[in-house]
Amino acid sequence: MRSSHKTGDYPDLLAGALMIGLGGLGLWAARDLTFGTAARMGAGYLPDVTCGFLILIGAVVVGKALSKNLLTTGHWNVKPLLVLSIAVVGFAILAENFGFVISSAWLLVTASLADRESRWREVVTSTLILTVAGALVFVWGLGVKLSILPF
Amino acid sequence: MDVFHFLIFGFSEALSPSNLLFCFVGAMLGTIIGILPGIGPTATMAILLPLTTSLPPLAAIVMLSAIYYGSQYSGSTTAILINLPGEPSSAATTIEGYQMARQGRAGAALAISALGSFFAGTTSALALAVAAPALSTVALSFGPPAYVWLCVLGLLAAMVLARGSLLKASGMVCVGLLLAMVGTVADGGARLTLGIPSLANGIDFVVVTVGLFGVAEIASNLGGRSEVKVARAVVGPLWPTRQELQDSLGAMVRGTVLGTVLGVLPGGGATLGAFSSYSVEKKISKTPEQFGQGAIAGVAGPESANNAASQSAFIPLLTLGIPSNSVMAMILAAMTMHGVSPEPSIIEAQPDIFWGLVASMWVGNILLLVINLPLVGLWVRLFKMPYRLLYPAILLFCCIGVYSLNSRASDVVMVMVFAAIGYVLKMARCETGPLLLGLVLGPLFERSLRQALQSSNGNPMVFVERPISVALLVITAAILLAISVPAAVSMRRRPKATSADWHAGGGDPTP
Secondary structure, three states, rough: OOOOOOOOOOOOHHHHHHHHHHHHHHHHHHOOOOOOOOOOOOOHHHHHHHHHHHHHHHHHHHHHHHHHOOOOOOOOOOOOHHHHHHHHHHHHHHHHHHHHHHHHHHHHHHOOOOOOOOOOOHHHHHHHHHHHHHHHHHHHHOOOOOOOOOO | OOOHHHHHHHHHHHHOOOHOOOOOOOHHHHHHHHHOOOOOOOOHHHHHHHOOOOOOOHHHHHHHHHHHHHHHHHHHHHHHOOOOOOOOHHHHHHHHHHHHHHOOOHHHHHHHHHHHHHHHHHHHHHHHHHHHHHHHHHHOOOHHHHHHHHHHHHHHHHHOOOOOOOOHHHHHHHHHHHHOOEEEEOOHHHEEOOOOOHHOOOOOOOHHHHHHHHHHHHHHHHHOOOOOOOOOOOOOOOOEEEEHHHHHHHHHHHHHHHHHHHHHOOOHHHHHHHHHHHHHHHHOOOOOHHHHOOHHHHHHHHHHHHHHOOOOOOHHHHOOOHHHHHOHHHHHHHHOOOOOOOOHHHHHHHHHHHHHHHHHHHHHHHHHHHHOOHHHHHHHHHHHHHHHHHHHHHHHHHHHHHHHHOOOHHHHHHHHHHHHHHHHHHHHOOHOHHHOOHHHHHHHHHHHHHHHHOOOOHHHHHHOOOOHHHHHHHHHHHHHHHHOHHHHHHHHHHHHHHOOOOOOOOOOOOO
């Protein structure tokens, strides 16, 4: 599904497949829950019913998509998403161990790699400003529970 | 006490120094994010919500509300000056507003849209003050079956409002409901947590919203972006001519009425109001040939309507606890977080919150008038800020906001999971608004359904026993019927064509 082809990918097929997949995942996750009856609903009652609907809707979406004209999903460019993921997950790991300044600098510098247009001079300046301002406003001012420096 | 006594009481709350300050901060932030493309009110409110926990409830709610109507207010600035709506609800304004700007009358268009928004904002706040208490007395008698219908109605309306296929929107509602079920159930067992310990307390609304509306938006903006062309618009004299004022007065009144009514309907909201007002003005105009050439009524009407609708959307939330769009869902989350449950009894039980909020809308509208008109040059310059400088800052705010929710780094990682889901959903052209509504209404829906069926011993007749249930059933059926009528289908397509790539959480800068 994560093809980088520019044509031949139906958005509706993807949507339908996603719904069926999520519905299936939900049914599997709810496999051990009690279903119960309408009068005494178990924890699994509504999840199972919702997943059933979801799979049904997904199947209809897929069915309709197959009979429709070719429609592409638009250009898949997952690089920014991947770079942002690395930046954000890194922030999460660094924040609790090394404090706000280091994690914020990591986030801002890494995230700026997601855009080809970024210029180093600007990145350094904005990282400095945002990190200092963020430490003052959020950690010191609003009391977000993070240490500012690693020590 | 009558409405006016309550209002005076409300003003005494809203005008207290701290509430005034937070109203101003909210209006200012709303103005800024309304102008900046790439971040909308939903994401901004989600980011700020956890940071408001230390504030008193009224101050937090006043600020978050001001962000919303402030963004509606300033979204028109960029719509008029550079033909790019800062918010989807301003898309209708681009049609006439930009034409006016090209003729050097941008100043007049801005002034009329500010005055129209002000008039509409104050009028619909009055409608809220009058209608909500009346409606809430009716709503007090609602039992679980009625709430099941209200949830169905709200979810259905969320599907109707979504652009594109109804079927996909209904799938998104189911995904939202499913996400709402993740967590711990009443008997203490884990449900749908896939064995992940950090899911045991459920999936937080803020995490989902920041992921879907904040980070996914950045990823897709960076993924396929072309340069925003900024035309050099001359603002021109601010004061409209006598003729222009005359032409817009009627449009303002009609836009306000239309917006107020459409905003109350679940799933209505600002964008629908603005486009409806535009077509009404075009239809009844004595000089329809002027439309498309910079007719000022085409600015005054939609701008009044979107502001009126953004405030009357509070009526179903404050009386029934049913949010009509994703921004109202954010307000609901804020209220719940602050221990204010938006039930019919809120007006009686916590009059300071209700009347303080209503009064703050008047205050906020005056502040917005002061913030927007004299500083219009500054706001235009803000719009020209390159996206490469903007998005790392938005990302940082997203991370801090989510982290401060529970001081848990795992929440920040969850944001990225939802950002990836949001990116794929964008590629699959699925709207995320219905998902959010499903997530918010899920717990109320399950609780009401359980209670209703338990009391009737599983007999589904409980849903049609009371007159109120039947009435809600009829409304639900009417909506279902209306959306299957061909005329309605083409109506839904039209705004879609005009506001193609605009999302409720903030638009992509490329039209």
